[in-house]
């Protein structure tokens with residue numbers, strides 16, 4: 492495994508050569524992801540290996556790890572999400588081909604090589620983020636209350652909805668994470 496990530500990869504060539512890479516990529520360069528983050532700094536780490544499974548299907552396996560900060564949908568303060576996801580991607584040339592894949596494989600549709608490696612990492616992180624992120628424990632107390640929103644904040648302090656309600660409410664509204672929900676939905680079909 493090479494300790495350096497190429498910017499672009501040609502998956503099918505790498506499958507034949509049984510190549511692997513590991514390294515880091517800056518989150519700030521992942522535009523779709525960066526727009527969802529409170530602070531798009533830091534790196535994502537990637538390990539990826541190309542090869543074939545026992546049935547001869549071209550695959551890429553590996554893991555993506557990153558610590559990202561998104562906005563809590565309940566208190567609107569930053570919250571940390573630890574992304575640590577393993578993937579097995581089946582390399583296919585079309586979505587039609589992807590329908591024949593075993594269930595545990597996600598398709599990596601390569602319509603034209605080369606593929607930007609950071610996009611693959613970006614997709615994996617986007618899929619690992621919660622559709623609606625809220626602090627898992629109690630939200631941190633915010634001391635600097637804005638004067639205009641003070642009454643509203645006090646009100647919500649005494650009448651804090653359950654996180655399930657927030658999630659349901661957020662899912663109804665258009666929110667930045669709706670794009671993730673859509674993406675997850677698409678990949679299921």
Ligand SMILES: [Zn+2]
Pocket residue numbers: 563564565566567568570625626629630631
């Ligand atoms: Zn919160």
